[in-house]
Amino acid sequence: MINSVIHHIGIGLRDLGAAESFFDRLFTQFLGLEKETTTEAVAGWKGRGTRFYIYPLSAGETPGSLQHLAFTARSRAEVDRFCEWAAQHRVRITSGPKSYPEYDRDYYAVFFAGPENLRLEFVHLPEFDGKPAL
Numbered sequence: 700m701i702n703s704v705i706h707h708i709g710i711g712l713r714d715l716g717a718a719e720s721f722f723d724r725l726f727t728q729f730l731g732l733e734k735e736t737t738t739e740a741v742a743g744w745k746g747r748g749t750r751f752y753i754y755p756l757s758a759g760e761t762p763g764s765l766q767h768l769a770f771t772a773r774s775r776a777e778v779d780r781f782c783e784w785a786a787q788h789r790v791r792i793t794s795g796p797k798s799y800p801e802y803d804r805d806y807y808a809v810f811f812a813g814p815e816n817l818r819l820e821f822v823h824l825p826e827f828d829g830k831p832a833l
Contacts, residue, residue: 709752710752711755711760712755712762718814719742731747737752741754762815767817767820768820770822772822778796778822782795792811793812793818796809805825
């Protein structure tokens with residue numbers, strides 16, 4: 700099984716209820732992660748080699764200040780299936796799915812908006828499939 704190269708990400712957001720609902724659907728229904736019990740974050744999910752946590756904003760923080768977060772897709776077909784799932788769940792696609800040769804000749808991704816316009820990405824690269832990078 701392919702695991703994400705991301706170990707964990709913590710994001711501060713303003714509307715924690717909406718964020719938790721969005722990520723519950725994305726992580727549990729589509730990506731197959733499980734909800735994690737956490738004592739320091741409002742909510743957390745784990746699986747496929749990564750963990751993700753949401754926190755209330757600290758004083759002076761900007762919601763969704765992370766530039767973007769990318770998730771590993773196991774195939775191009777999984778990127779395409781995500782787009783079908785996203786349409787059913789009113790997730791706004793901002794670009795793709797398509798090849799982005801400006802990033803890498805085999806880079807295939809879809810960019811989409813999360814809570815508070817957090818920039819998210821679902822990407823497939825062959826080297827994540829155990830194939831040697833050329």
